[in-house]
């Protein structure tokens with residue numbers, strides 16, 4: 001395992017200072033000869049080196065911020081393998097002894113059934129309010145009215161709700177459906193068709209390395225999703241490299257480093273400084289080490305924090321200086337509980353970054369599972385960005401590819 005850590009003592013004093021500093025680095029980076037970029041971005045070769053054990057002593061780790069309790073090790077977790085390059089950048093490797101596994105931990109096909117039941121359970125609040133409407137009722141206008149209310153309450157939005165109900169009425173008429181169960185089955189098909197354009201297979205292997213930039217608001221589940229995906233990609237045989245693009249929050253870096261240790265993959269990190277430089281290093285390191293995937297975490301931010309949105313654009317630009325075609329994927333992680341606000345988030349991040357996909361987390365326990373129907377309908381002018389993965393919990397197995405048919409069934413509690 002390769003672990004890198006660039007040490008810098010300078011930290012941003014405040015937002016204004018940080019913005020000014022970023023502006024100057026931005027100009028440097030943008031005007032620089034790409035070959036000279038590492039230096040322009042404040043990166044020197046001596047900065048990028050395998051961490052020595054004693055260097056970890058200087059790391060600032062907030063013990064209370066360690067996410068140990070939020071991260072379930074895979075059921076088949078094994079003790080740390082006796083690898084020479086054990087995760088030295090982790091201050092206390094013993095803490096990882098129970099969590100590190102070399103064994104791919106994503107579900108085998110046989111586990112598909114349990115994923116479907118977790119998906120159904122995760123979406124049960126939406127499932128009960130939508131699916132529950134069909135129990136012991138007659139097929140009449142009041143059923144359609146209740147459905148309309150339930151879809152709006154599930155945050156499907158006005159456009160999707162109208163479209164779905166128009167299609168359902170037509171189907172009921174055409175097929176002369178009189179049984180509520182049949183109407184429910186018809187709605188399930190219509191929903192699945194409606195959501196199908198969002199379904200897309202993640203293009204692992206499209207480029208080597210495939211550079212994936214991850215963005216989102218604070219706490220959406222970016223870092224956790226990266227950890228789960230690292231495991232997923234490894235299970236598919238891809239060598240993974242992670243980059244801790246949140247250079248401001250020590251706990252965020254720590255969390256990624258921890259996921260790196262769990263998955264036995266390298267993490268590029270830096271204490272303070274320019275996140276674009278970390279991303280740039282990561283792409284180069286990924287290429288040098290023939291990684292299959294480089295995943296770049298970024299600090300959480302609100303679309304209204306304009307200077308932070310500019311920083312995100314800059315990170316993307318600088319990644320492009322390391323590899324013309326990169327980032328190949330720009331993913332927005334959204335919290336499934338966010339409801340209609342997710343639409344505003346997608347619009348804003350898409351405008352800044354031209355998103356290629358979504359990861360929707362925390363669908364467990366939400367009554368707002370209809371949001372994806374709103375995305376598919378292009379509600380409020382949102383572009384129907386593909387959904388690669390959905391998350392229904394905190395364990396490794398709880399993040400899985402989005403399948404429209406499965407999702408539609410779970411939305412109706414089936």
Ligand SMILES: Nc1nc2c(ncn2[C@@H]2O[C@H](COP(=O)(O)OP(=O)(O)OP(=O)(O)O)[C@@H](O)[C@H]2O)c(=O)[nH]1
Pocket residue numbers: 070071216217218219220221222223224225246252255299300301361362363364391392393394398
């Ligand atoms: N219930 C549930 N919790 C989740 C899911 N995905 C992530 N979480 C939890 O959400 C919390 C925040 O996740 P993070 O990965 O730290 O979020 P982040 O976007 O990286 O956060 P910042 O770095 O602060 O922007 C953690 O406690 C995760 O375990 C999910 O699908 N379901």
